Amino acid sequence: MKTLRLRGGRVVDPANPGSGTIRDIGVRDGRIVDLHPDAPADEVIDCGGCLVMAGGIDLHTHIGGGKVNLARLLLPELQRDCCTPDAAQAWPEALDPAAHVVPGTLLTGYRYAQMGYTSAFEPAMVPANARHAHMEMGDVPILDHGAYVMLGSDELLLRWMAEGKPFEQIRDYIGWTLNATKALGLKVVNPGGISAFKFNQRKLDVDEHHSHWRVTPRDILHTLARGLTELGVPHPLHIHGSNLGIPGNIESTLATIDALEGLRAHLTHIQFHSYGTEGPKKFSSAALQLVEAVNRHPNISIDVGQIMFGQTVTASGDTMRQLANAHHASPRKWVGADIECDAGCGVVPFRYKEQSYVNALQWAIGLEIFLLVKDPWRVVLTTDHPNGGPFTSYPHLIRLLMDRDFRNEQLARIHPDVAANSALKDITRELTLDEIAIMTRAGPARLLGLADRGHLAAGAAADIAVYREAGDPESMFTTPEHVFKDGVRVAYKGRITASPVGGTHFVEPAFDRGIEKHLKAHHDVHGSVRFEHLAISHDELCECSRCGGTHVVACEPGGAV
């Protein structure tokens, strides 16, 4: 029962009263505790001149599972001399961003921890690939993790919707799937579209019919969102919308919000879905329209999926759109798959260029969204790693959001038409430390239902990052002085000091077990694994994730909309 006192830091903790005050933080048994100023402590760390924040939480980052490993196999040239456990533990002097496009799991865990992040969530776990995803996440050292399982292009859901099966049956199927795959949430990617592509359909608008099953994305979205609401899953439906990357897709994005009819949902990498068709190039920012809709719909949260200039790779479940974009591949190679009547994946390497009109506009759109949405609790800071750029660019992104002069300097370097015309140049807002803390910790914790993460009140997990308040925000957020995971110091000035195994966060919503006979009947005909072997037990999850701890996140069935 050792007690640790972090003394005299400025505590930035917007989830609790008194954020920004200078005070001590106590830690015992991996938890934050109230510590009387005179109470003895076994260890005291002077945090004078430092900011003390909860550990960062990345709610959308492709860190593990089939398509991530395919990306590594596709791109050996992006691996650098830093991938071994030994080498990764030191923050490299000259940071080569390409090294973090598709790092191995070891490097992923170390780099996140070195930046003060203590949790990361994989947003696209294919049911058939769930064991693999948990294996990879288990091999990401230090970080807590979890995943959103993909439904919405699985043949079973589409069939049942087409056959008009009762909603309760579909709801229980969702509940079963979340339990069986040990998922934290539910993701839908191009609703119905991944399946439609298997039937050779190349486009699917929100109100268009799947050519075979005759259901629409609108119906799929509403059905899944309603299912999660009734099951009481804290994280709302995680939506990768229709028509990713297509000029004018703001229409489908607004239609998606409309389809939800007020049900809660999280629209991910929304930057890629906020495009208009104005101007000479028929490609324009629709950030204003998007922001207006988000401001008006309190049921909607977003993460941005900011793009960063340079080499990266896009890894997505959206085979339909990835195949359409494959001719942009740089370097010229890509990989894809149709998966188990469940889903699909497409991996296309890409280089975002400052002098490309399209890329420059994408960059500006992302920043406009960050800066124009009023409620920071509904905006999460992401680059959709690695799709918009590697997660190691977060400190740079934070500086862009906090420092208008710096932002305008960068704006001046990109394609001149964008620099001259973008609404970005007139936006004066600079995000505050509280707002950054919300978008990178407190907000995602709340959106995921992680009651004891993302804040520093007594009882919370002692996931803490201590940043020296000096220099610009980019350098400050790159290398914290100290990082603690469950009370253990894991990084000190950029060096890894301990490498505990992170825990898995998942939900276990109640559902009617009667669904299993229907699932088995379907699976016996259409599956390739015995139904009895699909579900992951707690013991098996432990084997997969190296027994770093299982955190069952509470569900509240019938919860309010």
Added chain:
Amino acid sequence: MNETTPPPAAAPALAAHWTCPFCPLLCDDLQPDAATLGLPDSACPRARDGLSALAGAPASGARVDGRAADLDDALAAAAARLAAVRQPLMAGLGGDVAAARAAFRLAAAVGAICDAVGGDALVQGLRVQQDRGGFNLTLAEVRERADLVVFVGSWPEGRAPRLIERFTAGRDQGPAMVALGAVPMAEGVESVLPVAALADSLTMLSALVAGRRLERPNPELQVLAERLRAAHYAVLVWEPAQLGPHGGLLIEMIQRIVVTLNQSTRAAGFPLAGANGAATANQAFTWLGGLPLRSRIGHHAIEHQPQRYGAARLVAEGETDLLLWANPFPGVVPIDTPLPRIVLAAPDAAATLGDESNTIFIPVATPGVHHRGHLFRTDGVVLMPLFALREDGLPPLAEVLGRLAEAMEGGA
């Protein structure tokens, strides 16, 4: 034991859950007798062979230079030899995920070069993945959607006896099947013989599928190209290990045909590969360090050299001074070499060791027979759970590698 009153013959205790680990299809619907490891005569011959190789008591315990040793002594000797060399080679890699994780850890501790079992075939597929990518599909997709399946270059039945069954079971109407440059051993499969070499056939087929007009097209290939273009969903199947030293080139052509077809219709590839845990080891190494096998896991860098780091070549050219062989499946024969060897293998490997004067042999249990675990299926997407049928008293490969890693990390 009273020999005059034998216990009543026990009813066979059929395993309720079993995943067959003996080929990359990982069928999970057979029920062996957990005590005898027996399967009915009608069951898959490869599964029967795999189990019967493990049915007797382990043929050998640990041995150091041919003399029986207990596990602890053998491990201590192995650690001492590992500590004494400059460039160890870990070869034959394959096993469940736990073994691969432990292998990576050991490799990182000693700076080993690592190669897969069947590394030459692995590298043919890898080269295409690295140079151009591809579009594949998984087993359930084949069964659900394929209306034309083309087997390119080999007929896989001997190595994956239930492949056709798994493509077609439960379907009202199975896909049309064509063997290109392979002799089919099943009914109802047409065969298109290669024009000359398989590469020439694929070149021509690729051109025909792309709609190019050729001066003297082979009529059979012309028909096949038409059928591929007319299919709703065509699947091309190949076995990298059967395509020879230029397999990579052939796989590239196959993937080019898939890409062309996907411009107007649907198609995908289905490689049959990664047996004996090779695919699993390769996946785990890739996710841990970022780079696949045929890599040196050094302290400060991982160096990936798909051509140079072939185990047979390294041994032959003297570029390694110790071979650590690690594979827990029966019937896998370790490389023979006068170099110091540490062989972690199924007990039947003992009979293949030859001169043991410089060899430490530690028999290990087989995943999916003696203990639980996970293996990747041939499509690389589905990670199948393995179940234990019965214990044989031998340690899992992961445990042996883990103990060696611990010893080497401590000594470093």
